[in-house]
Amino acid sequence: DAGVIQSPRHEVTEMGQEVTLRCKPISGHDYLFWYRQTMMRGLELLIYFNNNVPIDDSGMPEDRFSAKMPNASFSTLKIQPSEPRDSAVYFCASSFTGGFEKLFFGSGTQLSVL
Amino acid sequence: DAKTTQPTSMDCAEGRAANLPCNHSTISGNEYVYWYRQIHSQGPQYIIHGLKNNETNEMASLIITEDRKSSTLILPHATLRDTAVYYCIVDTGGFKTIFGAGTRLFVKA
Numbered sequence: 001d002a003g004v005i006q007s008p009r010h011e012v013t014e015m016g017q018e019v020t021l022r023c024k025p026i027s028g029h030d031y032l033f034w035y036r037q038t039m040m041r042g043l044e045l046l047i048y049f050n051n052n053v054p055i056d057d058s059g060m061p062e063d064r065f066s067a068k069m070p071n072a073s074f075s076t077l078k079i080q081p082s083e084p085r086d087s088a089v090y091f092c093a094s095s096f097t098g099g100f101e102k103l104f105f106g107s108g109t110q111l112s113v114l
Numbered sequence: 115d116a117k118t119t120q121p122t123s124m125d126c127a128e129g130r131a132a133n134l135p136c137n138h139s140t141i142s143g144n145e146y147v148y149w150y151r152q153i154h155s156q157g158p159q160y161i162i163h164g165l166k167n168n169e170t171n172e173m174a175s176l177i178i179t180e181d182r183k184s185s186t187l188i189l190p191h192a193t194l195r196d197t198a199v200y201y202c203i204v205d206t207g208g209f210k211t212i213f214g215a216g217t218r219l220f221v222k223a
Contacts, residue, residue: 004157043158043201043213091157100148100205105157 004106006092012112018080021109023092024073031095033103034067034077038088049075082113118202123218126196132189134217136202139183146205147178149187150213151198158201158213161187192221 005024013019025032033048047057052069060067064083069075079086093105119137126132138147148163162169162176164185169176175188189196201216 042215093157100146100203101163102160103150103158105159107155108157 004092004094004104006090006106006109008109009107010110010112012114013082014114015083016081017113018078019082019086019111019113021077021090021092021111023075023077023106025075025092025094026096026104027073029094029096029104030072031097032069032075033093033095034075035091035093035105036088037091037108043091046077079111082111084113087111087113118204118214120200120202120215120217122215123220125220125222126189126192128194128221128223129191132192132196132219132221134187134189134200134202134219135184136186137184138202138204141182141204143182147176147182147185148203148205149174149176150201150203151196152201152216153195153198161200192219194221194223197221 004026007022011019030051031048034046035043036046037043044059046059047067048055049069052072064081065079067077077090089108089110091105091108093103095103146163146165149161150158151161152158162171162174164176164178166178176185178185197220199216199218201213203213
C-alpha cells in the first residue's frame with residue numbers, strides 16, 4: 001500500500017482565496033483524521049470521520065473550515081476564505097482500529113497564506 | 115486530562131542506546147502510553163504503546179514504571195536516521211490529545 005496520500009504537498013495562496021486540501025486514506029481504514037501543526041500549538045486534531053461520517057469536528061477553528069468525506073477513499077479539507085493565520089502544515093491520518101495506536105499519517109500539506 | 119512532560123532535546127551517539135524519558139504523573143488506570151516520532155518534513159510515525167507491562171517491537175522498547183507515572187522509550191542502537199522529534203502521548207479517551215512539543219533527539223556520528 002502506498003500509505004496515506006495527501007495533495008498538494010505545498011500550497012501558496014493569497015488571503016481571501018479558497019484552499020482545498022485532499023487526502024486518500026489507506027485502503028480498509030475506516031477512520032480518517034485531519035490535523036494541523038503549528039509551532040505555537042503543536043499538532044492538534046481538527047476533525048475525524050468514521051465510515052465516512054464526521055464524528056467530532058470540535059477542533060475545527062472556525063466556520064471558514066469545512067471537511068467532507070464523500071467516500072471511503074477520499075476526503076477534503078476546505079478553507080474559505082483563507083487567512084494568513086491559517087498558515088500551517090495540515091496532516092491527514094487514517095486508522096483501522098479507532099484507537100490512538102497506529103495512526104498512519106500522510107506527508108502533510110504545507111499551506112502558506114500571504 | 116493526563117499530561118506528559120518530556121525534555122526539550124537530547125543527544126545520542128550513533129550506535130548507542132537512546133533513552134527518552136517521559137513523565138505522566140496524572141495518568142489514569144486505563145490510559146495507555148503511546149510514542150510517536152516525527153522526522154523532519156514528514157508526518158508522525160507510530161513507534162510503540164503500552165499500558166502496564168514493558169513492550170518491545172522491531173523499532174524500540176517501552177519501559178513503564180510500576181506506578182505508571184513515568185516511562186522510557188529505548189532505541190537500542192540509534193542511527194542518524196533516528197534523528198527526529200519524539201512524542202510521548204497519553205490517550206485520554208479520544209483523539210483530541212495534542213501531541214505537544216516532544217523531545218528533539220539528535221543522533222550524532
